[in-house]
Amino acid sequence: MNAGHIQPSERVATVIAELKELFGERLAVGEAIRRQHANSLTFLDAQLPDAVVWPESTADVVAIVRQASALAVPLIAFGAGTSLEGHVNAPDGGIAVDFSRMNRVLQVRPDDLDCSVEAGVTRQRLNADLRDTGLFFPVDPGADHATLGGMAATGASGTTTVRYGSMRDNVLNVTVVLASGEVVKTAQRARKSSSGYDLTRLMVGSEGTLGLITELTVKLYGTPEHVIAAVVAFASIAGACRASTQAIQLGLNVARLELLDTPQIRAVNIRSKLALLEAPTLFVEFHGSLESCTKDLETFRAMAEAEGAQNLRAASDEDGRRQLWKARHDALWAVKSSWPGREALVTDVAVPLSHLAAAVEETVADIAAHGLIAPIVGHVGDGNFHAIVMFDPHDTSEAKTVEAFLDRLVERALRFEGTATGEHGIGQGKRRFLLREHGAGVDVMRTIKQALDPKGIFNPGKVI
Amino acid sequence: MNAGHIQPSERVATVIAELKELFGERLAVGEAIRRQHANSLTFLDAQLPDAVVWPESTADVVAIVRQASALAVPLIAFGAGTSLEGHVNAPDGGIAVDFSRMNRVLQVRPDDLDCSVEAGVTRQRLNADLRDTGLFFPVDPGADHATLGGMAATGASGTTTVRYGSMRDNVLNVTVVLASGEVVKTAQRARKSSSGYDLTRLMVGSEGTLGLITELTVKLYGTPEHVIAAVVAFASIAGACRASTQAIQLGLNVARLELLDTPQIRAVNIRSKLALLEAPTLFVEFHGSLESCTKDLETFRAMAEAEGAQNLRAASDEDGRRQLWKARHDALWAVKSSWPGREALVTDVAVPLSHLAAAVEETVADIAAHGLIAPIVGHVGDGNFHAIVMFDPHDTSEAKTVEAFLDRLVERALRFEGTATGEHGIGQGKRRFLLREHGAGVDVMRTIKQALDPKGIFNPGKVI
Numbered sequence: 001m002n003a004g005h006i007q008p009s010e011r012v013a014t015v016i017a018e019l020k021e022l023f024g025e026r027l028a029v030g031e032a033i034r035r036q037h038a039n040s041l042t043f044l045d046a047q048l049p050d051a052v053v054w055p056e057s058t059a060d061v062v063a064i065v066r067q068a069s070a071l072a073v074p075l076i077a078f079g080a081g082t083s084l085e086g087h088v089n090a091p092d093g094g095i096a097v098d099f100s101r102m103n104r105v106l107q108v109r110p111d112d113l114d115c116s117v118e119a120g121v122t123r124q125r126l127n128a129d130l131r132d133t134g135l136f137f138p139v140d141p142g143a144d145h146a147t148l149g150g151m152a153a154t155g156a157s158g159t160t161t162v163r164y165g166s167m168r169d170n171v172l173n174v175t176v177v178l179a180s181g182e183v184v185k186t187a188q189r190a191r192k193s194s195s196g197y198d199l200t201r202l203m204v205g206s207e208g209t210l211g212l213i214t215e216l217t218v219k220l221y222g223t224p225e226h227v228i229a230a231v232v233a234f235a236s237i238a239g240a241c242r243a244s245t246q247a248i249q250l251g252l253n254v255a256r257l258e259l260l261d262t263p264q265i266r267a268v269n270i271r272s273k274l275a276l277l278e279a280p281t282l283f284v285e286f287h288g289s290l291e292s293c294t295k296d297l298e299t300f301r302a303m304a305e306a307e308g309a310q311n312l313r314a315a316s317d318e319d320g321r322r323q324l325w326k327a328r329h330d331a332l333w334a335v336k337s338s339w340p341g342r343e344a345l346v347t348d349v350a351v352p353l354s355h356l357a358a359a360v361e362e363t364v365a366d367i368a369a370h371g372l373i374a375p376i377v378g379h380v381g382d383g384n385f386h387a388i389v390m391f392d393p394h395d396t397s398e399a400k401t402v403e404a405f406l407d408r409l410v411e412r413a414l415r416f417e418g419t420a421t422g423e424h425g426i427g428q429g430k431r432r433f434l435l436r437e438h439g440a441g442v443d444v445m446r447t448i449k450q451a452l453d454p455k456g457i458f459n460p461g462k463v464i
Numbered sequence: 465m466n467a468g469h470i471q472p473s474e475r476v477a478t479v480i481a482e483l484k485e486l487f488g489e490r491l492a493v494g495e496a497i498r499r500q501h502a503n504s505l506t507f508l509d510a511q512l513p514d515a516v517v518w519p520e521s522t523a524d525v526v527a528i529v530r531q532a533s534a535l536a537v538p539l540i541a542f543g544a545g546t547s548l549e550g551h552v553n554a555p556d557g558g559i560a561v562d563f564s565r566m567n568r569v570l571q572v573r574p575d576d577l578d579c580s581v582e583a584g585v586t587r588q589r590l591n592a593d594l595r596d597t598g599l600f601f602p603v604d605p606g607a608d609h610a611t612l613g614g615m616a617a618t619g620a621s622g623t624t625t626v627r628y629g630s631m632r633d634n635v636l637n638v639t640v641v642l643a644s645g646e647v648v649k650t651a652q653r654a655r656k657s658s659s660g661y662d663l664t665r666l667m668v669g670s671e672g673t674l675g676l677i678t679e680l681t682v683k684l685y686g687t688p689e690h691v692i693a694a695v696v697a698f699a700s701i702a703g704a705c706r707a708s709t710q711a712i713q714l715g716l717n718v719a720r721l722e723l724l725d726t727p728q729i730r731a732v733n734i735r736s737k738l739a740l741l742e743a744p745t746l747f748v749e750f751h752g753s754l755e756s757c758t759k760d761l762e763t764f765r766a767m768a769e770a771e772g773a774q775n776l777r778a779a780s781d782e783d784g785r786r787q788l789w790k791a792r793h794d795a796l797w798a799v800k801s802s803w804p805g806r807e808a809l810v811t812d813v814a815v816p817l818s819h820l821a822a823a824v825e826e827t828v829a830d831i832a833a834h835g836l837i838a839p840i841v842g843h844v845g846d847g848n849f850h851a852i853v854m855f856d857p858h859d860t861s862e863a864k865t866v867e868a869f870l871d872r873l874v875e876r877a878l879r880f881e882g883t884a885t886g887e888h889g890i891g892q893g894k895r896r897f898l899l900r901e902h903g904a905g906v907d908v909m910r911t912i913k914q915a916l917d918p919k920g921i922f923n924p925g926k927v928i
Contacts, residue, residue, distance in 0.1 A: 109816070109818060110713075111709065111713065111817060111818035112816040112817050112818045113712070113713065113817070114816070154658060155658040155662070156658075157656055157658075161656060166656050168656075168662065168665070169633065178904075178908070182904045182907065183904065184902075184903070184904045184905045184907075184908055185903070185905070186905060187883070188878065188881045188882055188883055188901065189816045189881040189882070190814035190815055190816060190846075190847055190848070190877075190881070190882045190883040190886060191814065191816070191817070191846045191847055191848075192621055192625060192630050192632075192814060192846050192848060192883075192886050192887065193814060193883035193885065193886060194618060194619040194620075194621075194669055194812075194883075194885045194886065194887050194888060194889040194890070195883045195884050195885050195889075195890060195894075195897075195898065195901050195902070196669075196890055196898055196901075196902055196905070196906070196909050196927060197666060197669065197670055197674075197908075197909045197912060197927075198619070198632065198662075198665045198666060198668065198669050199902075199905055199908055199909070201632070201662045201665035201666070202661060202662060202665070202666055202912075204662065205658055205660075205661065205662050206661055210661075221715075222713070222714070222715045245575065248577070249574075249575060249577065249686070250686070251685075251686045251689075288756075289755075289756060289759065291753075291755045291756070291759075292752075292753060292755070292756055295753065295755075348658075350654035350655065350656060350657060351654055352573070352576040352578070352653045352654060352655070353575060353576050353577070353655070354573060354575035354576045382654075382655045382656050383654055383655055384654070384655075384656060413654075414652065417652045417653040417654070418652055418653070418654040419651070419652055419654040419656075419657035419658075419659045420659050421657065421658045421659050422654060422656050422657060422658065423656065423658050424658060425658040425659075426658070426659060426660055430659075433659075434659065434660055437652065437659050437660075438648075438651075438659070438660055438663075439648070439649070440642075440646045440647065440648045441648045441649070441650060441660070441663055442660070443646065443648075444642065444648055444661075444663055444916065445660050445661045445663070447915045447916060448661060448666075448912060448915060448916075450915070451911045451912060451914070451915035452908065452911060452912075463660060463661075
């Protein structure tokens, strides 16, 4: 830990004292609490904030921003701490703004297929609230406790993005507190608008570096009439990738389309006591009518068999679907618990569909060539896949091998006209790739950051 | 015309002379040419540029921007001149940059369902090029000669947006020349990315005020397996709106959903020699399989009949569909030719679906109460509708009535949490509404504009 954080600078101490008067028990400086709010899910070292504050309203957030802005003290937005690139670390100290008490579902509007929520509402809680309406919010980043504010900030997506889009596609507006303390609602609720610059999409994915999101309005969808899930093993990972891209190219009503490679299947077999064929495996889900799902499944089966697949198993009842998808749900946990003592570096590249098979094949060969442990799980319908590198944090030579692998992986994705991060964001962990991916675009991002947050109070050391 | 434009300032004259050396015949200063490049489609007065230049490459555009930027001379991007809010006017003079010679389809990638084009490619040309691939580009703003660069700049949408989204949803990246002369490609081609700020969506809809778009990559879609079109008349306009919103709420596979009100139907009956029942009428199109289209049509028929509809006519063959949709295609032309000597002010509000019926009903009553001629056509599946106000440009008292109507219409849309412009953009014509809709958000837009275009060379007098 940086000594500067044990003895906070006078400016930070002043702001903490001022906020303590305003927030009382809703501001804490104890180390345990601060440690809970520094990144702990990744290989990145924890960097603790000097204090944590719990606002309960947009007005509270304005008060926090005004105090912090006056003395140029960093503010780090904290949702549930489920981000994977060190987004909630506090490299320059400052104050973590924890949105967990801003957890009201403000309004559900079934007729408009949208709802407005405070930033701290979790996706699980929202969907529980929606259960009786016949509607659901589809974006599913895997972390059930992820907050909608945090998901908007990182531009999250997940297993259903292939059908329903990412946060960029599903946020209609955000209410954001700017460095000036001004409150801006980025748009109204019309389904489309050409009115001025798209501030909504500028804030979505800005990772807390341009302002603090306090409320947002998101799209909802009708629960599908019928759902069929299927699991099918392939002779080769390239064949699994080709079957995936064909399903998208043919326009099947795919709502989820996930790949687990052989090491990943082996890990879930052991950890979740399953008996899956140890081969590259696709997990797919079709949403639609009974007729369309049935037809899509048969088309998919034929395509899969042409790519050397066997033993396709399908289910449409909820229990059966849950059984089939269990391996996918347990994937990350199975990997983490299979190699105790090792830490996970979850990579996140995405490439155009036509390059998916080649990008995955090259990555598998790279993993083997360097003796890495790195099971692969992928949202392959979007061309996005994660190699989960399990490394020994105490082995400095392995750390270098992992870093070099990550570099090659990102270079490969960029060579295939892809991206360093499909859904996890830049945070701290991927900053060195931003320039390689965006070139002069980084100047534009930096100009925008400088113009909207001239003192650099919002999440310093992230993205830019 | 402003005398300052007849005798261009020394700065403009210098830049024109410099560009003349570089571009020769591809730079023109004749009044007829300049007049073709000033706005002529709307009630706004034409404001001519001092010259027109035709780049043939991104490098040409860089050269133009560098010269103009050095002397702070305005540059006005010109696609096909089909925008409706004075976007191509030159209130401060300057140089129109006509992209019509940047009209190459650079690459079509059927496996990735995308293609890259130069900014001057028209949507009609692109779809003609795509015909043999089984793919199409769906965004259809009505103007066949609209260029993809212009459509991206205005964040265009249209009849198919209810199914396929607007330009904001369909542009994967743009290549843009900034005020500094730097060339930025805003993203790679992965279907999703969380890498840095969303510069693509910042440029889409920026109306040529932040940079000049020279190339773009857009999503393509498979031609639907089956299409059914239907036309159905309603007893009331509110009933037609309610049937529309129900179709969306139920998740029918609606690909187009358009409303024409009674005056609009009367106009097309006369001008296109049709014999439609003169009543509020919905034009709908379903895309999907034969089964899903048939089922959707029957669901829609039942919903429509419950709202007092009658005489639903449907067709699935191309000729039959074209016949059914003729009234919709001819709508704007029919209105314009029905009142010769009058000019059209095409309004463009959009509201959340639950408020559509009320917003349209109030607007119809408002039109009647003020004796205006204003047939309505709407992309009602998106909650977007256009009252086409036909006014006498020589009648100053009517101009005031029209202006007051437009004010009330926008206020009504905002009261219903909607937008002043669903798809036409702000341009010159709607600048006075920007603050009302966005409040402090306009400060953010102005800050971004100032940061990225400090000399204000890009399309001055628009948006901000």
